[in-house]
Amino acid sequence: MTDRDPITVETPHGPAAVHLDEAGIDDGGAPRGLLVLGHGAGGGVEAPDLMGARSAAREAGLAVARVLQPYRVAGRKAPAPAAQLDAAWAAVVAHLRDRLPGVPQVHGGRSSGARVACRGAAALAPVGVLALAFPLLAPARKDGTRPDRGPEIDAVTVPVLAVSGANDRFGIPxxxxxxxxxxxxxxxSLRARGPVAAAVGPWLERVLAPAAV
Structure with a gap:
């Protein structure tokens, strides 16, 4: 199965589409780990930073799953409520854990997807979280205030790599x-695919080293 043949995973809020690269499976072996990635609010799984992370993970011998949330599968751009995103994410993670049993997982994503990965980390037990363009501050409300999303990433207790653009209007962790x-x-938008891959690769090696012992 390759990224050109997405698999459908049923979730409590409709089907998700999972673009899965199963590194090592074709050779009869198991991947060193699995990187599960979520997309931004109105975007998809082809975002440059997600593709950069995918390249780094595949180079390191990991399987990679890029998850298209049910609302995007249904053709909507406006994101579903956080509780629905989290439930769909958990269903996909459970499916992947059954598909690749015993393989350590790293969860992550860009922007909204990074928030989902952070919120789910305590319950879903990844060995690390990759937060690409994590939006510390929400868009301004009518009164000018910007809700702080920092507690979502601060609550993660496993190792985190946060990769942000220097001019990110939503802040930098x-x-x-x-x-x-x-x-x-x-x-x-974090379009620097090559530099993202260069940052993610060594971090994945460090995160997976304890799991290999």
Missing amino acids: EQTATREVVVLAGDH
Whole structure:
């Protein structure tokens, strides 16, 4: 199965489409890990930063699953409520865990997808979370306030790699004891596919090293 043949996974809120690269399966082996990626609010799984992360993961011998949420499969651009996104994500993760049992998972995504991965980390137990263009601040409300989404990424206890554009209008996460931060040239669209891959590859190696022991 390749990314050209998406699989359908039923979720509580409709079918999700999963573009799956099963590294190592064709050779009769198992992948070192599985990177599961979600897309941005109105975007898809072909975003440059997601493709950069995919390239790095495949180079490192991981399988990669890029998940198109049910609302996008249905042709809608306006995102579903957070609870629906999270439930669909959990259903896909469970399906992938059954498909590739015993394979350590790294969860992530860009923007809205990064938020979903962070919110689900406690329950879904990835070994790491990849947050591409994580939006620390929401778009301004009518009164000018911008809700803080920092608690979503701050709650993650496994290692996190946050990759952001230097001019991201939604803010850039800060480095912590468990969170590495890479700032690249660009904005929230994070179109620097090559630099994203260069940042993600070494981090994946570090995150998966304990799982291989």
